[in-house]
Amino acid sequence: MHYLMTKEEAKNKIEHLTEKINHYNHQYYQHSISDISDYEFDQLLKQLIKLEHEFPYLKRQDSPTLRVGGTITKEFDTIKHKYPMLSLDNTYSEEELKDFDNRVKKNIGNDFEYVCELKFDGVAISLNYEKGMLTKAVTRGDGIQGDDITANVKTIISIPLKSPPLTPSPPKSPQRGDFPTPLPKGKGDSKSDGKVPPLGRTMSSGHRASIAGGRGAGRGAVPSSFEVRGELFMSTKVFNKLNEEREEIGETLLANPRNTASGTLKMQDSSIVAKRKLDCFIYSLSGENLPYKTHEKSLEELPKWGFKVSDAWQKCKNINEVLEYIKKWETKRFDQPVGIDGIVIKINNFEQQRILGATAKSPRWAIAYKYKAESANTKLLSIDFQVGRTGAITPVANLQPVTLAGTVVKRASLHNANEIERLGIRISDTIYVEKGGEIIPKITGVDLSKRLPGIKKIEYIKKCPVCGTPLKRKEEEVIHYCPNESACPPQIKGRIEHFIQRKAMNIDGLGPETIEQLLEKDLIKDVADLYELKYEQLINLERFAEKSALNLIEGIQNSKIVDFENLLFALGIRFVGITVAEILAAHFNNIDALAQASYEQLIEVPEIGDKIAQSLVEYFKSKKKLQLIERLKKYGLKFALTPNLSAKSGEGVGAPLLLKGKTFVISGVFESFSREELKEKIKNNGGKVLSSISAKLDYLLAGNKMGPAKLQKAKNLGTNIISEKDFLYMIKKG
Ligand code: IVH
Numbered sequence: 001m002h003y004l005m006t007k008e009e010a011k012n013k014i015e016h017l018t019e020k021i022n023h024y025n026h027q028y029y030q031h032s033i034s035d036i037s038d039y040e041f042d043q044l045l046k047q048l049i050k051l052e053h054e055f056p057y058l059k060r061q062d063s064p065t066l067r068v069g070g071t072i073t074k075e076f077d078t079i080k081h082k083y084p085m086l087s088l089d090n091t092y093s094e095e096e097l098k099d100f101d102n103r104v105k106k107n108i109g110n111d112f113e114y115v116c117e118l119k120f121d122g123v124a125i126s127l128n129y130e131k132g133m134l135t136k137a138v139t140r141g142d143g144i145q146g147d148d149i150t151a152n153v154k155t156i157i158s159i160p161l162k163s164p165p166l167t168p169s170p171p172k173s174p175q176r177g178d179f180p181t182p183l184p185k186g187k188g189d190s191k192s193d194g195k196v197p198p199l200g201r202t203m204s205s206g207h208r209a210s211i212a213g214g215r216g217a218g219r220g221a222v223p224s225s226f227e228v229r230g231e232l233f234m235s236t237k238v239f240n241k242l243n244e245e246r247e248e249i250g251e252t253l254l255a256n257p258r259n260t261a262s263g264t265l266k267m268q269d270s271s272i273v274a275k276r277k278l279d280c281f282i283y284s285l286s287g288e289n290l291p292y293k294t295h296e297k298s299l300e301e302l303p304k305w306g307f308k309v310s311d312a313w314q315k316c317k318n319i320n321e322v323l324e325y326i327k328k329w330e331t332k333r334f335d336q337p338v339g340i341d342g343i344v345i346k347i348n349n350f351e352q353q354r355i356l357g358a359t360a361k362s363p364r365w366a367i368a369y370k371y372k373a374e375s376a377n378t379k380l381l382s383i384d385f386q387v388g389r390t391g392a393i394t395p396v397a398n399l400q401p402v403t404l405a406g407t408v409v410k411r412a413s414l415h416n417a418n419e420i421e422r423l424g425i426r427i428s429d430t431i432y433v434e435k436g437g438e439i440i441p442k443i444t445g446v447d448l449s450k451r452l453p454g455i456k457k458i459e460y461i462k463k464c465p466v467c468g469t470p471l472k473r474k475e476e477e478v479i480h481y482c483p484n485e486s487a488c489p490p491q492i493k494g495r496i497e498h499f500i501q502r503k504a505m506n507i508d509g510l511g512p513e514t515i516e517q518l519l520e521k522d523l524i525k526d527v528a529d530l531y532e533l534k535y536e537q538l539i540n541l542e543r544f545a546e547k548s549a550l551n552l553i554e555g556i557q558n559s560k561i562v563d564f565e566n567l568l569f570a571l572g573i574r575f576v577g578i579t580v581a582e583i584l585a586a587h588f589n590n591i592d593a594l595a596q597a598s599y600e601q602l603i604e605v606p607e608i609g610d611k612i613a614q615s616l617v618e619y620f621k622s623k624k625k626l627q628l629i630e631r632l633k634k635y636g637l638k639f640a641l642t643p644n645l646s647a648k649s650g651e652g653v654g655a656p657l658l659l660k661g662k663t664f665v666i667s668g669v670f671e672s673f674s675r676e677e678l679k680e681k682i683k684n685n686g687g688k689v690l691s692s693i694s695a696k697l698d699y700l701l702a703g704n705k706m707g708p709a710k711l712q713k714a715k716n717l718g719t720n721i722i723s724e725k726d727f728l729y730m731i732k733k734g
Helices: 007-031 038-054 064-068 094-108 236-248 257-265 270-275 295-305 319-335 350-356 417-423 489-500 512-520 527-532 535-539 546-561 564-570 578-588 591-596 599-604 610-621 623-634 675-684 708-717 724-731
Strands: 078-080 114-120 123-130 133-139 145-147 225-233 279-286 314-316 340-347 366-370 374-387 393-404 407-413 430-435 442-446 663-667 688-690 699-702 720-722
Touching: 007 038, 007 064, 038 064, 038 720, 038 724, 064 270, 094 319, 094 340, 094 350, 094 366, 114 279, 114 295, 114 319, 123 257, 133 145, 225 257, 236 257, 257 270, 279 295, 314 319, 319 340, 340 350, 374 489, 393 417, 393 430, 407 430, 407 442, 417 442, 489 512, 489 527, 489 564, 527 546, 527 623, 535 546, 564 578, 564 591, 578 591, 591 610, 591 623, 599 610, 610 623, 663 675, 675 688, 675 724, 699 708, 699 724, 708 720, 720 724
Parallel strands: 663 688, 663 699, 699 720
Antiparallel strands: 078 145, 114 314, 114 340, 123 133, 123 225, 225 279, 340 366, 374 393, 374 430, 393 407, 430 442
C-alpha cells in the first residue's frame, strides 16, 4: 500500500536513511566492516533515492546519493588556502635525520616526542568543514592557492560529507587506538569486477572486526570550523585493474597510480571520478580552538570524526626509535594499498610545533625520510616484441636475472619505441633497474662507461615479429600496430582468448593451450568456428578425454545464452570494455541498430566519446566483421537485449517478466532514452504504458520539464514517482 507522506514524515525518513546509509558506508570504507547485506543496503539506498526524487528540497548536503557524482565542472575555481600548504624537507640519509634531531633539541630541549607516519605517494588535499559539513576540497596548487575540486572529492566514499558522522548504532567494541587494517577490498566480492555499483560500495562479505574508538561516545568536541589534510590516492589494486581493462580494449596504459589519481581529480565529470574508486588517508588536523594538544591525539580521534587514518603511525620517544620505524617499513611498505616512498617524522606536541615554526617552504617540526628506490645493475640480453590482441606491439626487455627488493627480476616492459629511444639502451648494455614505491620494476638508465665498443643502436622492428606484415603507427599514437588483423596468429589467438573470458562468453574448459592446438590443427580460424566444433574433433586433441571434450562442447553451447552486452564486449571492438558495452546495449537494444548508428548518433550517447565512436564506425564498416556477426547470429547468439530473461546464470529462462502487470505513465524529457525507447522497454518487460494518471496507476516515470499539474496529481494520488535512473534500476537483471 502506498500512502502519501507528509513533508515532515519525508524529512524524518530522509534524515534517518541518510544517517543509516552514511553509517554503513563509513563502517565499510573506514573499518572494513559490513553490518548489512548488499541487498539490504541497496534497498535502503533505493528508498532514499526515491524520497529525494519526490522531495528534492529535503535532500541533505551529506546525502550518500551525492557519491555517484554527476556534477560537471567546466573550470575549477582557484581558492586561497587558510593556512599555506607547505612541503616537507626531504632526506635520504640517517645522518641528516640525526642533524634534524639535534636542531630540534637545540630549539626546544630534550623533552619531546616524535610521531612517524608513512609518506603516501598520492595527491595532497585540503578538506574544509564548516558546521560539520564538507564545504571545500582544494588541491595544494602552489601552496598558497589551489583548485576547488569539491564536487569530485565528494564522490570519494572514505571522505565524510559530514563530520562527525551521525551514529545510529552503538560501537561494537569501544577500545581506543589500534584500528584494523582495511581489508583488501573486493575479495570474494560479488561486485568486484571493477565496475562500480550505484554508490561505489563493494561489499566484502562476512568480514567482522571490532572497530576502534567509540563512535559518538568519547568523541572530543568537534570544532565548528576545521580543516584536515591528507593524501588522495588510487590503490595499486584499483590502478592495476584499470590498466588491465585498458589493455583489454586496446587503450594506452596509464603510467602510475599517482598521476592517474591526479588526472582523475581534474576530470570535469564527477560521475567518472566516482567510478575510479579513489581513496584518502588523512594525516593532519588544523584550525582554531582545536580540542587536542598533540598530533598523536588527533590521529586517534580523527577516525571517530569519520576520517580514514592509516593505522601505520607510531609514536617514537627518540631518534633511535624513529630509525627502527624506518627500518621496519622499508620492506613492509610494499604491502600497503598505496605506494609509500618514505616516512614522515613529526614533532608530536602542537605547542612545540608552533615554537619550531616554519621556513617559507617547509615546517621545522617535520621532515621526510625518503627510501632510495631499490636499484640494481644488470645486463640487457635481448628485447622481445609481443603482439597483443589488437595488434599492438609491446617491447619487453629480457634481463640477466637480478634480485631486487626480495624478488628476482628477469623482464621489464619497455612500453614503446619512444621509451627505448629515451633510455638510449643497446643490447648487452649494463642498465639500471629500479623498484620504487610501486611494485613493478622499471629500467631507469644505462651505465655508458660499461658499453661495449661497436654495439649499434636498437632499431625498432618494422615488421610484425610473428607474421612479417609491415607495422603501422597511427598518427598521435606512440604504439606500433600489426595491421594484419585477420591472419596474424597472436591476434587471432588473443581475440579468441578475449571472446571466451568470464566477462565475455564465459566458456569453461578452453585454456590458451587448447586454443593453440585448435588453431594449429586448423579446427578453428575465428571465434565463430568454436560453435561448429564436434566431439570427434576434440577427443583427438592432446590432454583431452571423453569428459573434457563433452564439457567443452557443453560450455560452448551454454555460451549462446550470454547477454547481449557481454557478447558485444566479447567481439573485442577497440575501446569497448564491458562498461561501454553495457551502455551501448542499453541504448541501442540490438546489434543492427548499433551497427547502423552514425558517428554523430554514437557521440550523443552519454559516456561515448570521439575515440569509441570512431572505433565503432570503423568496426561496422568492415565486411568481414559483419559476416562474422551474421555467422554468430546463425548459431543463435543473442545480439539483442532480452531483459525479461535472467539468462546470466542459465537459470530462469522464461522467468516472470520484471514489470508484469505494472502500469506506467511516461512524462517529460529524459537524458538517455527517448520516450519511445522507454515505452519499448516497459513493454518488453511485461509492463503497460497508460496515457493518463489515475488512482490505479503504479508508476509515473518522470523526466525533466514535466508539467507541474501532472506531478501534483500523481503526488496527491500517492503514485510512485520514479526517475529514469530508478526505472533502469528496476529493469536491471539480477
Ligand atoms: S604532512 C607541512 N604527512 O608529502 C607539510 N605529508 O612534501 C605537512 N605526504 O604535500 C605534510 N604522506 O602531500 C604529511 N603522512 C604524511 C604524508 C604527507 C604524504 C605528502 C603531502 C605533502 C608532501 C610533502
